[in-house]
Amino acid sequence: MSQVATAKRPIVWTIAGSDSGGGAGIQADLLTIQDLGGHGCSVITALTAQSSVAVDHVEPVSDIGFIAQLDTLWADLKPSAIKIGLLTGPAQATLLADWFAAGAAQGQGALPPIVLDPVLVASSGAMLNTVEASDQFDALLPYVDLITPNGDELAALTGVVIDSPGAVVQACEQLLARGARAVLAKGGHLFVQGEHRHGDKDAPRCVDLLYSAERKALFDGPRIATHNTHGSGCTLSSALATVLAQDYVLEDALCVVRAYLHNGLVASQQYGDGPGPLARTGWPTQLESFPRIPLPGSALRRAYGLDAPLLTDRDAYIPSGGTEQSNTAIPFADCDVAALGVYPVVDSVDWVEQLLTLGVKTLQLRIKDKSADEVEQDIARAIALGHAFEARLFINDYWQLAIKHGAYGVHLGQEDMAVADLAAIQRAGLKLGLSTHGYYEILRAHALQPSYIAMGHIFPTPTKAMPSAPQGLERLSKYVALVQPHRPAVAIGGIDIPRAFEVAKSGVGSIAVVRAVTQADDIGAALTALQQAFDSAPTLPTQTLSPECTAHA
Numbered sequence: 001m002s003q004v005a006t007a008k009r010p011i012v013w014t015i016a017g018s019d020s021g022g023g024a025g026i027q028a029d030l031l032t033i034q035d036l037g038g039h040g041c042s043v044i045t046a047l048t049a050q051s052s053v054a055v056d057h058v059e060p061v062s063d064i065g066f067i068a069q070l071d072t073l074w075a076d077l078k079p080s081a082i083k084i085g086l087l088t089g090p091a092q093a094t095l096l097a098d099w100f101a102a103g104a105a106q107g108q109g110a111l112p113p114i115v116l117d118p119v120l121v122a123s124s125g126a127m128l129n130t131v132e133a134s135d136q137f138d139a140l141l142p143y144v145d146l147i148t149p150n151g152d153e154l155a156a157l158t159g160v161v162i163d164s165p166g167a168v169v170q171a172c173e174q175l176l177a178r179g180a181r182a183v184l185a186k187g188g189h190l191f192v193q194g195e196h197r198h199g200d201k202d203a204p205r206c207v208d209l210l211y212s213a214e215r216k217a218l219f220d221g222p223r224i225a226t227h228n229t230h231g232s233g234c235t236l237s238s239a240l241a242t243v244l245a246q247d248y249v250l251e252d253a254l255c256v257v258r259a260y261l262h263n264g265l266v267a268s269q270q271y272g273d274g275p276g277p278l279a280r281t282g283w284p285t286q287l288e289s290f291p292r293i294p295l296p297g298s299a300l301r302r303a304y305g306l307d308a309p310l311l312t313d314r315d316a317y318i319p320s321g322g323t324e325q326s327n328t329a330i331p332f333a334d335c336d337v338a339a340l341g342v343y344p345v346v347d348s349v350d351w352v353e354q355l356l357t358l359g360v361k362t363l364q365l366r367i368k369d370k371s372a373d374e375v376e377q378d379i380a381r382a383i384a385l386g387h388a389f390e391a392r393l394f395i396n397d398y399w400q401l402a403i404k405h406g407a408y409g410v411h412l413g414q415e416d417m418a419v420a421d422l423a424a425i426q427r428a429g430l431k432l433g434l435s436t437h438g439y440y441e442i443l444r445a446h447a448l449q450p451s452y453i454a455m456g457h458i459f460p461t462p463t464k465a466m467p468s469a470p471q472g473l474e475r476l477s478k479y480v481a482l483v484q485p486h487r488p489a490v491a492i493g494g495i496d497i498p499r500a501f502e503v504a505k506s507g508v509g510s511i512a513v514v515r516a517v518t519q520a521d522d523i524g525a526a527l528t529a530l531q532q533a534f535d536s537a538p539t540l541p542t543q544t545l546s547p548e549c550t551a552h553a
C-alpha cells in the first residue's frame with residue numbers, strides 16, 4: 001500500500017495538572033494540541049480529583065517526579081513550544097524557573113515560545129491553586145513569552161481592581177514592570193454590563209488585550225452565550241502554544257486561537273451537572289469565527305487608551321462597533337470581476353503601455369520614493385491609458401493623485417492604511433486593494449471592506465525588503481479560504497512561472513508579479529504561461545465568491 005508522506009507535527013509540551021473530568025488541564029491540552037496539528041507531550045504538576053462541579057482533591061507531584069518528566073522529555077522530545085498551566089504554588093514555579101535557568105546555563109540552546117496560563121480557579125469556582133501570593137509566578141516571567149490571565153487572575157496577580165479598560169492596561173503595565181514580556185488580558189469575564197456592549201443592540205462582547213512594550217492589539221468578538229466554559233483558559237493557552245509551534249507570529253496566532261475558542265464554545269456540550277468543556281473543532285477556516293481587529297483610532301482602541309483621539313474626517317470612517325465581522329465602514333467599490341487574474345506590478349508608464357498593448361487587463365503602477373510633483377505626469381498618463389484600454393489600473397501609494405486623475409483603483413500597504421484618507425478614496429468611487437501578511441493584517445484589512453486583499457509574500461523575493469517571513473503555499477490556501485468567499489484575493493511575492501501553477505491550485509483568483517514579467521525575455525510568452533497556470537490548475541471551492549462580488553462578474 002502506498003503511503004503519502006505528511007508533514008511532521010511540531011512537539012508541544014503542556015506542563016499542567018490532570019483534570020479527571022477531562023474538560024481542562026492536561027486532558028484538554030492534549031486534545032487541543034492534537035486538534036491543531038501538534039504532537040503533545042505532558043509534564044504533570046498535580047493530579048486533581050475533579051468533575052464539572054467540584055475539585056475534591058489536589059495533590060502536587062513530587063519535586064523529583066516533576067523534574068524527572070522535564071529531563072526525560074528534554075533528552076528526546078524537545079519542544080517547539082511550551083504551555084504552562086496549573087502550578088500548585090510558588091515552590092513549583094521556582095522549581096520550573098530553576099530548571100529553565102539550569103538549561104540556559106548549560107548552553108542547552110534557546111527555549112521555544114512559552115505561554116503561561118496563571119491558573120488559580122476552576123470554572124466550577126473551586127480554587128486549584130490556594131496560594132494567595134500575588135508574585136508566585138514572578139520567577140517564571142523572564143522565561144515566558146506571554147502570560148494569559150483572565151480578569152480575576154489579573155486582579156489577583158496585581159491587586160488592581162479590574163473594572164475598566166484603563167484598569168486592564170494599568171495591571172498589564174504592572175506585570176511588564178515585574179518582568180513579563182507580554183500579557184494577554186483575556187476579556188471573557190470582563191465588563192459584561194459595561195463598555196464592551198457597543199454597537200450592535202447591546203450584544204455583549206469579549207475583548208482580549210495583547211499588551212507589551214512593542215505590541216498593543218485588541219481582539220474583539222461576540223461573547224458566546226454558553227455555560228460550557230470548562231477549560232477555556234487551558235484550551236486557549238495550549239492552542240496558542242500549538243499555533244506558535246508552527247511559526248506563526250503572535251498576533252496571527254492569537255487570531256487563530258480566538259476563532260478556535262469561538263467555534264469550540266459554539267459547539268460545546270454539557271456532560272455533567274456543571275459547565276461542559278469546549279468542543280474540538282479543528283483549525284478554523286471561516287471568517288465569521290475570527291475576531292474583529294479594531295483599527296487604529298477606533299472607539300474601542302481609544303477606550304483602552306491605545307490611541308489618542310483622532311479628530312479628522314478619517315476618524316468618522318473608522319469602524320467602531322457592529323457585529324463580529326460587519327462594521328460601520330462603507331464598503332469600497334467592487335472590482336468588476338470576481339477574480340483579478342494575472343496582475344503585473346510595474347514601475348513606469350512605458351511598462352503600463354506595453355502591457356496594455358499586450359492585452360493585460362489588471363495591472364499596477366508602483367513608483368517608489370519620488371515626490372508627487374515628480375510622478376504626477378506619469379500617473380495621469382498611465383490612468384488615461386488604463387481607461388483607453390478599459391483596464392483595471394491600480395496606483396500604488398499616490399492615492400491623492402489617483403483620486404485627482406480618476407484612477408480605477410488604489411493599492412495601499414498596512415502603514416498607508418493608517419495615514420491615507422480612506423473616506424476620500426471611498427467617496428471618489430475608487431477601488432481599494434490592501435496588502436496583508438498574515439491573519440492579523442487580513443482581519444484588519446477586512447474590517448475596511450476593501451475591493452480586494454493582497455496576501456504576501458508567498459515566496460522569498462529580492463524585489464522588496466520584507467519585514468515578515470514568506471507565507472508559503474499552505475498558509476496561502478488557508479488565507480484564500482478565509483478571504484475569497486467575501487472579496488477577491490491576490491497572492492504576491494516570489495511568484496514565477498514554475499510556481500504559478502502551485503499558487504493557482506490554492507484557489508486564489510489572482511497572482512501579482514513583478515519580476516516574472518519585468519525580467520522575462522519574452523513578455524508576451526510570460527503572460528501566456530502565467531495565464532495557462534491559472535487555466536490548468538484545478539479549481540478549489542474557495543473560488544466561490546459572495547453575491548456582492550459575483551453580481552459584477
Ligand SMILES: Cc1ncc(COP(=O)(O)OP(=O)(O)O)c(N)n1
Nearest residue numbers: 396411412413414435454490492512
Ligand atoms: C498586489 C499588491 N500587493 C502588495 C503590494 C505591496 O504594497 P505595499 O505594502 O504598499 O508596499 P509597496 O508596494 O508600496 O512597497 C503591492 N504593491 N501590490
Ligand SMILES: Cc1nc(C(=O)O)sc1CCOP(=O)(O)O
Nearest residue numbers: 456457461463493494513514515
Ligand atoms: C511589491 C511587493 N509586495 C509584496 C508583499 O508581500 O506585500 S511582495 C512584493 C514584490 C513582489 O515582487 P516579485 O514578483 O518580483 O517577487
Ligand SMILES: [Mg+2]
Nearest residue numbers: 396397412413
Ligand atoms: Mg504601497
